[in-house]
Amino acid sequence: MIKPTTLAATVLFITALILAGACATTTRLTPGERLVRNKCGACHMRPAPGDRPRANVARVLEEHRRRFTLTDAQTRQILNQLAPARRTPGP
Numbered sequence: 001m002i003k004p005t006t007l008a009a010t011v012l013f014i015t016a017l018i019l020a021g022a023c024a025t026t027t028r029l030t031p032g033e034r035l036v037r038n039k040c041g042a043c044h045m046r047p048a049p050g051d052r053p054r055a056n057v058a059r060v061l062e063e064h065r066r067r068f069t070l071t072d073a074q075t076r077q078i079l080n081q082l083a084p085a086r087r088t089p090g091p
């Protein structure tokens with residue numbers, strides 16, 4: 001016979017494992033990735049990193065700030081997500 005306390009402990013343990021797994025999946029996204037996911041697919045296809053040069057993304061984001069609220073920090077994170085500064089410009 002399994003003791004009720006053993007059963008309860010096992011159920012709790014498994015639940016904790018599942019929750020830990022779910023959290024790990026969520027926290028693996030960077031703030032920039034999360035912002036693009038949450039904000040950039042509502043009106044058109046979500047833009048992908050590397051689609052456009054950084055200067056172009058910067059201009060588009062400035063224009064977009066008239067459409068919906070983006071703080072300076074969010075704008076910077078989205079810009080770095082879609083067009084990282086460290087990448088050297090292509091030919």
Ligand code: HEC
Nearest residue numbers: 036039040041042043044047052060063064067068078082
């Ligand atoms: C409120 C609706 C809305 C949301 C949300 C939105 N966009 Fe847009 N976006 C538009 C509209 C409308 C256009 C087309 C008009 C234009 O080009 O300015 C557009 C066009 C674009 C273009 C092409 C612009 C060009 O000049 O080539 C890019 C790139 C873009 N959006 C990126 C983004 C990103 C990144 C986000 C998330 C931060 C985002 N959009 C969220 C409405 C939205």
